[in-house]
Amino acid sequence: MPNFPKVGILGAGQLGKMLCQAASPWELPLYCMDKAIDFPAGPHCTGFAEGDFKKYDDVLAFGRQMDLITIEIEHVNTEALVALEKEGKTVHPSPKALAIIKDKGLQKQFYTKHQIPTSPFQLLDNKKAILEAILDRRLSLPFVQKTRTAGYDGKGVAVIRNQADVTEKLLEGPSMVEEMVDIEKELAVIVARNERGEVKAFDPVEMEFNPVANLVEFLICPAAITSQQAEELTQLAKKIITAFDICGLLAVEFFLNKSGEILVNEVAPRPHNSGHHTIDSAITSQYEQHLRGILNLPLGSTKAVQPAVMVNLLGHPDFTGPVHYDGLEECLQLEGVKVHIYGKAMTKPYRKMGHVTVVADSIEEAKSKARMVKDTLKVVSKELSKK
Numbered sequence: 001m002p003n004f005p006k007v008g009i010l011g012a013g014q015l016g017k018m019l020c021q022a023a024s025p026w027e028l029p030l031y032c033m034d035k036a037i038d039f040p041a042g043p044h045c046t047g048f049a050e051g052d053f054k055k056y057d058d059v060l061a062f063g064r065q066m067d068l069i070t071i072e073i074e075h076v077n078t079e080a081l082v083a084l085e086k087e088g089k090t091v092h093p094s095p096k097a098l099a100i101i102k103d104k105g106l107q108k109q110f111y112t113k114h115q116i117p118t119s120p121f122q123l124l125d126n127k128k129a130i131l132e133a134i135l136d137r138r139l140s141l142p143f144v145q146k147t148r149t150a151g152y153d154g155k156g157v158a159v160i161r162n163q164a165d166v167t168e169k170l171l172e173g174p175s176m177v178e179e180m181v182d183i184e185k186e187l188a189v190i191v192a193r194n195e196r197g198e199v200k201a202f203d204p205v206e207m208e209f210n211p212v213a214n215l216v217e218f219l220i221c222p223a224a225i226t227s228q229q230a231e232e233l234t235q236l237a238k239k240i241i242t243a244f245d246i247c248g249l250l251a252v253e254f255f256l257n258k259s260g261e262i263l264v265n266e267v268a269p270r271p272h273n274s275g276h277h278t279i280d281s282a283i284t285s286q287y288e289q290h291l292r293g294i295l296n297l298p299l300g301s302t303k304a305v306q307p308a309v310m311v312n313l314l315g316h317p318d319f320t321g322p323v324h325y326d327g328l329e330e331c332l333q334l335e336g337v338k339v340h341i342y343g344k345a346m347t348k349p350y351r352k353m354g355h356v357t358v359v360a361d362s363i364e365e366a367k368s369k370a371r372m373v374k375d376t377l378k379v380v381s382k383e384l385s386k387k
Ligand SMILES: Nc1ncnc2c1ncn2[C@@H]1O[C@H](COP(=O)(O)OP(=O)(O)O)[C@@H](O)[C@H]1O
Pocket: 119, 144, 146, 151, 152, 153, 154, 155, 157, 178, 179, 180, 181, 182, 183, 186, 209, 214, 253, 265, 266
């Protein structure tokens, strides 16, 4: 058996599952902690501990049984990670960086401090403070409100365009409020780093959003941008991972605005939705790269083998109940269509149930097959046909 440390992952969702799959060829022992063993990573990990990654005691008890601790979600108890580090455990990403990233307000302040381009923002304590700021003209419409903690997949983000949105959409809780960006493209770069200081980035990808669910619908790699823009994105991603002193992966989400400026939106110090395609389209997958980064192994080649388009398989908006995949066989007939089902038992509107990567000789071909997949493969439920 290779001489690997015992690695613990906080979280056992789909990202955890795909980390376990990447660890399997090396027989690397990966343990997961989450609320229930029937979560996606449960059947794929070396060992599973039941616990709540938001609870200090649970994280501490789990971490003490490991040599190295990593995450697949950022909303974990960072105080326990600090304690584990003090006890001599290796923790990647560093709890210090994680504590900043978990809070969208601190994250924005970090960009300002390190002169990383991002949209102008202010921090406001609650809904009342936002309403006052609007009245005092310290805040003007349109703007985007983001709750500082606990948001994900578009939850915790409110786009406030007009007075009706002010009345209906404002969210409670401490918030980061930022200027609305006139978005030309949403782009992302996944970058990796190890303790010996190697840094490598994957090709920039372009994200196309579903305007209703605010979730990524198609992800296109490589992005249709100039080589100069790609270089700028890559350099920024490398600068940010180094400034945070992170080992493992950092996914950096960017906006390209209509005037051609590149702005950083947010980062995630873990495998990311915008890197799923690398499993099927690059020499090294983002998951293998995360393991290489946290274990201080040489980073793998990030070279793309083929153009790729990734489609998220989201729960159909009209169904809640035991999941059924309609149209799977038709999709599997298409060359280059790679289906990944996460193993969640129940579907809900817009829940991430899986993804499909289409690889082809050209982006156009991959896109047209991805559209076919999107129109054919439906995540529904047979038992309870309507919500
Ligand atoms: N300042 C902004 N201007 C315009 N659109 C935005 C802005 N911030 C976020 N959005 C839109 O909302 C989406 C989700 O916001 P994001 O901060 O990435 O939150 P999440 O944690 O849910 O991914 C973005 O991908 C983008 O489409």
